Amino acid sequence: MTDTKTAILDSAERLFAARGVDGVSVRAILAEAGVNVALAHYYFGSRDGLIRGVLRRRIEPLNAERLRLLDEVEAAAGPDGPPVEPVLRAFFAPAIDLLGEHPDFARLIGQLHVASAPALRQLFLELFDVVLRRFSDAIKRSLPAGLSGPQIVSRAHFMLGTLILTLTNYSDLALMARGRFEVPRGEMLVRELVTFCSAGLVAPPEGRAPASP
Amino acid sequence: MTDTKTAILDSAERLFAARGVDGVSVRAILAEAGVNVALAHYYFGSRDGLIRGVLRRRIEPLNAERLRLLDEVEAAAGPDGPPVEPVLRAFFAPAIDLLGEHPDFARLIGQLHVASAPALRQLFLELFDVVLRRFSDAIKRSLPAGLSGPQIVSRAHFMLGTLILTLTNYSDLALMARGRFEVPRGEMLVRELVTFCSAGLVAPPEGRAPASP
């Protein structure tokens, strides 16, 4: 049964998200999956192999979809390249889809971005290197002239931060809403991200003019 | 010697930042500090107590400074309350100061924001509850009319995300710069954060108008 393998991955995903990658033992994962202790090593070789398996299962399709959308956006653009909004949308939308379908895993992706453990940092680079490079190039091209290098990298980094905290702490939105309204999700959440970040990215370097003298 | 206590806190701060709170044993911390294994329990009672000690030492002054600045900004404002920029500045500046003086600890704060372990989540609420509530109220008041509740909480959350990722992954900026320029820090970094986030917060709900028909 390859079903056992899936059961292990599912339990690992849930528990890693709930307690952090370093906060869960392999034994606990297998217990939750109702699977014998020896089978994690049988299927994944080691604890690290299990972690890689959990991450790869969903990150590879995520990256593929992001790159597919970016290719589309760039193909449809003129010689100056696409404007910033559709580029951001190609970056955000697949991640927000994942947040809707596999919220536990979305938390994991965010945690991987801020992880300290050297092995996880390395894995992060392996998994996201191409995507981050292609999108950061596309975003740079789409920004107005007059921004300095430091401003561009800062803003690109801030943009990433909005997504990462949304992936890790999406449930905080419901707390902040305190039942007074529905929290945005799916397409609406993508739209909020694009609006916020494109405004931030293209803002004039000096910021808003003061209210009035 | 209360110096021993400080040595333990310093080593814990450094190692927690380098490997994650769950990735370091108390023994490793004490070894790095050159301190006997038994002394962590003598001073802090337990592993959890040590974590609390590390966090409290710097978060309490950080919060106090943030609230002091917010009080100032609100006292100087008219009856409609202060505009969004100085409120953001009061929130960001003390954190960026901390990033300059104790970069390891800044990483820790960020990790605490996205932490999964229930004990850490609880501690996070204890430590930041008042500050987050006061600032989110001030920011809400400063936003233009016409934003819906979901839009307001989303944007406030995005704003927090820009800061958190800056605290946890500040060193990524240097990687992105690849030696071509100096990465912003201190006052300049605060200015970038304020510019990006105030533009995002006050953006019209529909986003930028498309380029031209």
Place this chain on the structure above:
DNA sequence: GTCTATAAAAGGATAGAC
């Protein structure tokens, strides 16, 4: 306050039967 020594538990990993 600082040390040694040790208890008690948990975790990763594997051997070998079925």
Place this chain on the structure above:
DNA sequence: GTCTATCCTTTTATAGAC
């Protein structure tokens, strides 16, 4: 593929001498 049993290491925590 799945199971039991076991090994080895690491870790938290504490007792008690100095």
